[in-house]
Amino acid sequence: MSEADPHGGREERWRGWMVAAQDGDAACYQKLLGELLPFVRGVVRGRMGGEPAAEDVVQNVLISIHLSRHTFRAERPLTPWVRAIARNAVVDWARRRARSREVGIASADALAAPAPPPRQELSPGLARALGRLPDAQREAVWLLKVEGLTVTEAAARAGVSAGALKLRAHRGYRALRDLLGGERW
Amino acid sequence: MSEERTAELVRELSRELEPVRPIPALRHALALLLGLWLAVGAAVALWLGFRPDLPRQLVTELGTSAVLAALLAAGVAGLVAGLAGGVPGRERLVRGALGLGLAALAVAAGVGLARVAAAGPGNAMPWPQHLPCLAIACAVGLVPALGVTWYAGRALAFRPLAVAVSAAAGAAAMGAVSAQASCLATDPAHLMLGHVLAPAVGALVLTLPLLLALRRLER
Numbered sequence: 385m386s387e388a389d390p391h392g393g394r395e396e397r398w399r400g401w402m403v404a405a406q407d408g409d410a411a412c413y414q415k416l417l418g419e420l421l422p423f424v425r426g427v428v429r430g431r432m433g434g435e436p437a438a439e440d441v442v443q444n445v446l447i448s449i450h451l452s453r454h455t456f457r458a459e460r461p462l463t464p465w466v467r468a469i470a471r472n473a474v475v476d477w478a479r480r481r482a483r484s485r486e487v488g489i490a491s492a493d494a495l496a497a498p499a500p501p502p503r504q505e506l507s508p509g510l511a512r513a514l515g516r517l518p519d520a521q522r523e524a525v526w527l528l529k530v531e532g533l534t535v536t537e538a539a540a541r542a543g544v545s546a547g548a549l550k551l552r553a554h555r556g557y558r559a560l561r562d563l564l565g566g567e568r569w
Numbered sequence: 570m571s572e573e574r575t576a577e578l579v580r581e582l583s584r585e586l587e588p589v590r591p592i593p594a595l596r597h598a599l600a601l602l603l604g605l606w607l608a609v610g611a612a613v614a615l616w617l618g619f620r621p622d623l624p625r626q627l628v629t630e631l632g633t634s635a636v637l638a639a640l641l642a643a644g645v646a647g648l649v650a651g652l653a654g655g656v657p658g659r660e661r662l663v664r665g666a667l668g669l670g671l672a673a674l675a676v677a678a679g680v681g682l683a684r685v686a687a688a689g690p691g692n693a694m695p696w697p698q699h700l701p702c703l704a705i706a707c708a709v710g711l712v713p714a715l716g717v718t719w720y721a722g723r724a725l726a727f728r729p730l731a732v733a734v735s736a737a738a739g740a741a742a743m744g745a746v747s748a749q750a751s752c753l754a755t756d757p758a759h760l761m762l763g764h765v766l767a768p769a770v771g772a773l774v775l776t777l778p779l780l781l782a783l784r785r786l787e788r
Contacts, residue, residue, distance in 0.1 A: 408588035417579045443578050450582045452725040454589035455656055464658035472657070472727045545574030548581045555585075 394419075398462045406453060417446060420466060427470040437477060443547030445473045451554065513563040521556030524549050592724050595652050595659070602648055602713040606740075609712045610747030613705060617751035632684045636760055637749055639677035640742045643768060644710075646670030647739015648717055654732040655721030663731075670739065674768060681765045684757040694756045702763035703770050705748040710740030710771055718779045722786025729787070733779040734772050741771020 398416060405413035424445050425438075432438045448469045456465050514522055520542075527538035527549075539549040593601075620626070627634050650666035653659040717736035726732045745767035754763065 405586065406589050406591060408586055410583045410586040413586050414579065414583035417582060421575065421579065439572060439575060443575055446575070446578055446582060448725070452657065455592050455724045457591055457594055457656075459594070460658065466658075468657035468660060468727075469725075475727075544581075545578050547575070547578040551578070551581055 395461055395463060399458065402453065402456055402462055403458045406456070417449075420449070421446075423463075424466065424470050427467055428474060431471070431474045432477070437481075440546060441473050441477045443545060444477070444550075445470045447547055447551055447554075448473060450551070509564060510560075513560050516563060517556050517559055520552050521559060524552035525556040525560065528553050592656070592720065595649070595656065595662075598652050598716070598720050599645075599648060602652075602716045603645070605716060606709065606713045606743050606747070610709050610744070610750065613709055613747060614750040617705075619750055620753055623750060632680055632757075633749075633760060635680045636677045636684075636765060637746050639673045639680065640764065640767075641746050643670045643673035643677065644739045644741075644743030644746065646673060647735045647742060647768070648713060649739075651714075651717035651732050651736035651739060652720055654728060654735060655724035655726045657725055657727070663735075667735065670735075674742070674765075677765045678761070681757070681761040685761055688757045693758050694754060696762070698754070699759055699763040699766075702745070702748040702752055702754075702759070703767055705751070706741050706744035706764070706767035707771050707774055708744065709747045710737075710742070710744030710767075711775065712740075713743060714740035714771075714775055714779055715782070718782050719786065722783050726783060726787070729780055729783045730776075733776045733783055737775035737779055738768040738772040741775065742768040744771070 398419065401409075401412040401416035401419075405416060421442070425442050428441050428445065429438050432441065445466075449466065452469065456462065514525065517525065523542055524538065527533045527541055528535070531538075533541065535546045535550060539546040542549055542552075544552075592598075627637075646666045646669040650663050650670060653662040653666060714736045717732070717740070721729070721732045721736075745764040748767070749764060752759070752763070754760075
């Protein structure tokens with residue numbers, strides 16, 4: 385079901401860019417994300433109001449769009465597809481916030497709990513594979529999985545946004561999976 | 570988080586952009602699943618043997634035909650809901666398919682109960698004799714249900730549990746239609762307990778394995 389397009393062929397333009405992006409055209413993809421950004425912000429802020437976390441959710445939406453761009457079909461309109469992803473990101477954020485409030489109450493009691501056990505040693509195979517990753521991806525995987533930092537802490541340490549760090553880590557995990565094949569680590 | 574960092578993310582996302590292959594269209598995926606269901610159902614019916622009077626039964630027993638048609642509609646609707654549940658922006662289709670599926674199940678149950686009431690008390694089959702048809706329904710339904718799971722796992726299922734339940738119930742409903750091809754029972758209660766009940770049994774039995782498979786595929 386196609387939406388009316390009061391924005392002068394915006395829908396057609398976006399759809400064309402997305403199809404080109406699915407073929408690997410980075411320039412079209414950058415244009416698409418650039419034009420989608422205000423739209424996504426509008427959807428997210430419309431649902432979250434003046435929440436300070438809104439820009440984080442916008443970044444999560446962009447990452448979801450990136451990771452699920454293969455689920456877009458050229459014969460379908462792009463706007464409802466993007467809106468659904470944005471809506472879901474806001475719902476996810478609300479769920480996480482509700483959960484962290486519950487955990488926050490519980491963790492106040494756990495402050496005196498003993499320190500966590502020391503980190504597990506890396507297997508030689510994993511260490512080798514990590515060494516073959518690009519620097520940015522290795523740093524993201526290392527901070528999140530070996531040092532056990534949160535995304536926010538790791539992003540601050542790496543000096544990038546939380547979204548960029550998640551993307552680097554995602555690419556790193558995928559590269560590790562390819563490098564390690566079926567090997568268990 | 571600043572807007573500059575979002576702009577930086579946009580640049581990062583555009584870098585090293587890899588081509589991706591779009592998921593198959595819903596109608597193609599559905600056609601494939603219906604083909605699989607027909608093939609598996611036919612194979613099982615060939616193995617177990619066709620009910621000899623099946624064509625006559627479908628023509629003369631309109632109540633049975635109506636129940637089977639309603640189960641088929643519910644099954645297709647369940648598969649559509651499961652498939653569409655994996656594609657962002659198809660929520661309206663999911664809701665429509667779920668509504669249609671539930672309405673079809675209500676029709677199947679209503680007609681089935683009316684036939685039981687019309688037949689009156691008689692020699693009811695003992696309950697274990699209803700189980701083979703339920704088992705066949707789940708077994709035949711497993712193939713299309715796994716197909717839905719694979720599709721949704723490759724796509725982006727926001728509500729994995731709803732996808733798994735829709736796929737399990739829908740596929741079992743279609744399996745229950747296939748089971749009728751080999752079912753020799755004449756008791757109207759069997760149509761209710763061995764066939765119309767299959768979507769509920771399928772949802773109970775298949776949902777968890779499908780959900781686990783979906784989570785694994787999503788990783």
